[in-house]
Amino acid sequence: MNLKLRRCLNLTENTIKTVKIQKIIEECVGVKTLIFNNFNAKTPKPGQFVMIWVPGVDEIPMSLSDFDDNGNWAITVKNVGECTKKIHNLEVGDFIGVRGPLGNYFKLPNNESKNIILVGGGLGNAALKYLATKLDASKIAFHLIKAIENESKAIFVKDFLNFNLSQSDINLCVEFDDFKVGGSTAKKFYNSKFIGRAPKRLESLINEYTKNEFSNIIVYACGPEKMIYKIFQICERYDIELQASLERIMRCGCGLCGLCSIDPLGLLVCKDGPVFRSKDLRRMEDFGKYRRDFTGKKITIN
Numbered sequence: 006m007n008l009k010l011r012r013c014l015n016l017t018e019n020t021i022k023t024v025k026i027q028k029i030i031e032e033c034v035g036v037k038t039l040i041f042n043n044f045n046a047k048t049p050k051p052g053q054f055v056m057i058w059v060p061g062v063d064e065i066p067m068s069l070s071d072f073d074d075n076g077n078w079a080i081t082v083k084n085v086g087e088c089t090k091k092i093h094n095l096e097v098g099d100f101i102g103v104r105g106p107l108g109n110y111f112k113l114p115n116n117e118s119k120n121i122i123l124v125g126g127g128l129g130n131a132a133l134k135y136l137a138t139k140l141d142a143s144k145i146a147f148h149l150i151k152a153i154e155n156e157s158k159a160i161f162v163k164d165f166l167n168f169n170l171s172q173s174d175i176n177l178c179v180e181f182d183d184f185k186v187g188g189s190t191a192k193k194f195y196n197s198k199f200i201g202r203a204p205k206r207l208e209s210l211i212n213e214y215t216k217n218e219f220s221n222i223i224v225y226a227c228g229p230e231k232m233i234y235k236i237f238q239i240c241e242r243y244d245i246e247l248q249a250s251l252e253r254i255m256r257c258g259c260g261l262c263g264l265c266s267i268d269p270l271g272l273l274v275c276k277d278g279p280v281f282r283s284k285d286l287r288r289m290e291d292f293g294k295y296r297r298d299f300t301g302k303k304i305t306i307n
Contacts (some may be wrong), residue, residue: 012164014078019104019107019259020104021058021101021103021104022043022102022104023044023101023103024039024041024042024044024100024102024279025042025099025100026039026040026095026096026097026098026101027040027042027077027097028097028257030037030042030248032081033158033159034158035083035084035085035158036082036084036128036158036160037081037082037084038070038079038080038091039079039095039101040077040078040079041077041078041101042075042076042078043076043077043256044076045076046076046103046105047106047129048080049069049105049106049110050110050111051069051079051111051139052068052108052109052110052112052132052135052227052248052250052279053068053105053106053108053185054069054105054108054258054279055067055069055087055103055106055107056068056103056104056107056258057080057101057102057103058101058102058103058146059088059091059102060093060102062088062091063072063088063285064088064104064256064258065088065089066107066255066275067080067081067082067130067134068081068121068128068129068135068227069131069135069140070131070132070135071134071135072135077199079131081128081131081134082282083128084109088183095104102223102233103171104258107275108258108274108278108279108280109277109279109280110277110280111132111136111225111246111250111280112280113135113140114223118221119221119222120148120214120218120223121140121145121146121148121222121223121225122147122148122149122151122207122211122223122224122225122226122245123136123137123147123149123224123225123226123227124204124225124227124228124232125149125178125226125227126151126152126229126232127150127152127154127158127229128160128226128228129226129229129252130160130161131161131249132227132229133149133225133227133240134161134164136225137165138148140173141168141169146173147287148173148174148175148210149173149175150206150210151165151176151230152202152203152232154169155161155201165245167196171304174203176206192292199277199290203228204235204236204239205213205290206240207224210295211243211245220244222246223245223246223247223249224246225248225249226247226249227249227250227280230251230252230292230293230296231306231307233249233251233293237249237286237293238239238282241283241287246283247282248280248281248282248285249280249286250274250279251274251280251281252274252279253265253267253274253296253297254297254298254299255274256298256299257275259275259276260276264297264299264301265278265291265297266297267291267292268291268295269289270285272285272289291303293306294306
């Protein structure tokens with residue numbers, strides 16, 4: 006049997022399972038979180054994704070935004086196309102198809118003394134929410150830099166209020182002066198608001214450390230690729246390890262279609278990623294510049 010086909014036919018991860026939607030959360034304008042029970046599946050890790058199948062419409066990749074020990078999985082969906090529009094029209098009790106978990110994941114340091122910085126933008130905050138939840142539950146301190154385009158698009162802000170803020174630091178990166186969610190109970194959280202873009206806050210945070218401490222920092226990033234590329238440049242400048250989750254169009258999620266390949270290495274986001282480390286990012290000529298459309302043609306990343 007062809008090697009690629011054998012890899013794709015991993016029955017544990019690549020069999021579509023029908024699951025019932027247990028709960029729907031309205032995160033913000035045009036963004037919903039769907040929670041479903043998938044207890045018989047392999048336990049997912051932060052950074053992995055699933056293929057969501059809507060019968061008669063399409064199958065699309067989605068990052069996992071949460072998971073608990075009872076087998077409840079969560080995906081956070083932005084209404085941007087035909088399939089996501091259909092997902093947004095679903096109700097509690099409806100069914101969808103799920104395949105996964107797929108891809109690799111964020112690797113946590115063995116040494117708890119590492120200084121961990123999470124940087125998320127847009128819907129990329131979904132994958133980082135799961136990672137932050139795992140870190141918080143493990144009592145591992147971290148800095149979270151969350152980029153917010155505008156107040157109407159702020160997701161997971163109330164969730165972050167539940168973190169142990171005595172050990173971790175949450176930074177909202179906004180470009181407007183007034184931002185209120187959750188009323189007066191959120192005051193302790195918004196004291197860390199930062200006016201400016203996420204990469205700028207990352208660099209200022211790095212400079213709070215001494216040069217000798219740079220090697221002890223790990224940055225995890227997920228969001229728009231232009232933002233991630235700027236974060237990569239900053240990490241390279243300070244010789245800091247980066248783990249970044251990249252997004253590409255994919256049809257199969259198992260290495261067959263090739264739409265998610267990145268030149269010149271031929272790495273596949275669905276199999277070799279979606280999380281890549283600095284050593285691979287350095288050799289990707291497409292990184293921050295190009296991706297493939299549904300025909301396989303390279304187009305510029307905006």
